[in-house]
Amino acid sequence: MPYVLRPARLSDAPAITELLNQVDLIEIGRPETDLHAVEAELQHPEADLSQDSWLAFHEDRLVAYALLWDESNGERIDTDHYVLPDHQEAGQRLFEAMEARALARARANGAERAVVHLHLNSEPTLDTSLIQKRGWSVVRRYHVLRRPVDPAEDRTPRTPPGVQLRACADEADRKRVHALHQATFAEHFDFQPRAYEQWLHDVHADRLDWSLVWIVSTEDQGDVGFLLARDDREAMGWIRTIGVLPEARALGLGGLLLRHAFAAFAARGRDTVGLGVDTGNTTGAPGLYARHGMTVHYAVDTWETVLTSPQ
Structure with missing residues (x-):
């Protein structure tokens, strides 16, 4: 042909x-x-x-x-x-x-x-x-998850004592989110370090609604986690990245960020929110998402080949 x-x-x-x-x-x-x-x-x-x-x-x-x-x-x-x-x-x-x-x-x-x-x-x-x-062979599997949201049920969660959650408001906050992203994902499979300007392109910063990016902090440790969401996909609201520093995990902060995003999307009139997760993630993320009602939409495989001479 x-x-x-x-x-x-x-x-x-x-x-x-x-x-x-x-x-x-x-x-x-x-x-x-x-x-x-x-x-x-x-x-x-x-x-x-x-x-x-x-x-x-x-x-x-x-x-x-x-x-x-x-x-x-x-x-x-x-x-x-x-x-x-x-x-x-x-x-x-x-x-x-x-x-x-x-x-x-x-x-x-x-x-x-x-x-x-x-x-x-x-x-x-x-x-x-x-x-x-x-x-080529498969070396990793990811799941794209989704969850229905409803403004009557998905309300803004109460922030626990000693915890603060704020929207990304200025350039300093953007740089803080970048630093948190680099730190929280440094040990993840296939992570590639990205300078600030490169990362801005990766997240399509020119189209990003920064009010859908939140930073969570504690009195003892300062800024320890973030969630970056976007509302420019026709199919659903999308949580692009969520991360909490290792020393602040098991405090419920990932769940707090997740529920906050669900409430924000529901208030905007969205009926579905999605995200992607590495099924081999060892931080507990797949379990966190399952506990919050997210189910598998479809699966994606990472294929790999190693080339040492022209094919």
């Missing part, structure tokens, strides 16, 4: 969004990709679209898309890949280009190999047997 391949441009964002929503519909039963999220990814500061993105067309129809970026400045390279089920050949052509570019970028960083990660739905449109033959 003939395919035409070329790099993506920012102007391709609507077509890519349409493709990703076709994939969403097949994988999770409804479209959940927003245009602004695709635009932000295409403007990733560690991706050069002319070399790190690929579109595959069949008779002028976009049937596959891939993007690559490098946050590690070392051997770790991240990728995205989407393909319609009946166009696996196009998907494999993108893998060939993506793997070659990943190894080139890692070697440009001074690394001898590229350790490449890709997130895929646990039941993807991609025929994963094809990438297993290429040396």
Whole structure:
């Protein structure tokens, strides 16, 4: 089957969004990709679209898309890949280009190999047997969770004595949230340290409603945790990140932040709130979310390959 391949441009964002929503519909039963999220990814500061993105067309129809970026400045390279089920050949052509570019970028960083990660739905449109033959395997599983919210039941929780919860109000608070994020996630699987300006891009700061970002503190320890949520997804309110420093865990602060976010979204008229969690998380987060009524919407696997020579 003939395919035409070329790099993506920012102007391709609507077509890519349409493709990703076709994939969403097949994988999770409804479209959940927003245009602004695709635009932000295409403007990733560690991706050069002319070399790190690929579109595959069949008779002028976009049937596959891939993007690559490098946050590690070392051997770790991240990728995205989407393909319609009946166009696996196009998907494999993108893998060939993506793997070659990943190894080139890692070697440009001074690394001898590229350790490449890709997130895929646990039941993807991609025929994963094809990438297993290429040396890819699953190394981690994540769950996307969701929970219904109701303003009559999800009310702002009472803050315990000695605990303060405040909205992120200014630049100093933003920098504090960044510092807390780096500290609370430092030991997590696949964590990549991010400077403040890089992190601002990661959280799409230009579109973020900072009143949905909260910091929790205690009298004894000061600022010890945060929750960063966003209300620009059409499908549901979204909790992007929640973290509490190790020394302040088991105080109920994660649950307090979570209930506060539920109440805020319910007050805004949202009926569903979602978040993603690493099923291998050892901080107790999966149990915390389950106790607060969150259930699995769908699962996502992290696939990995290690490249030492052109594929």
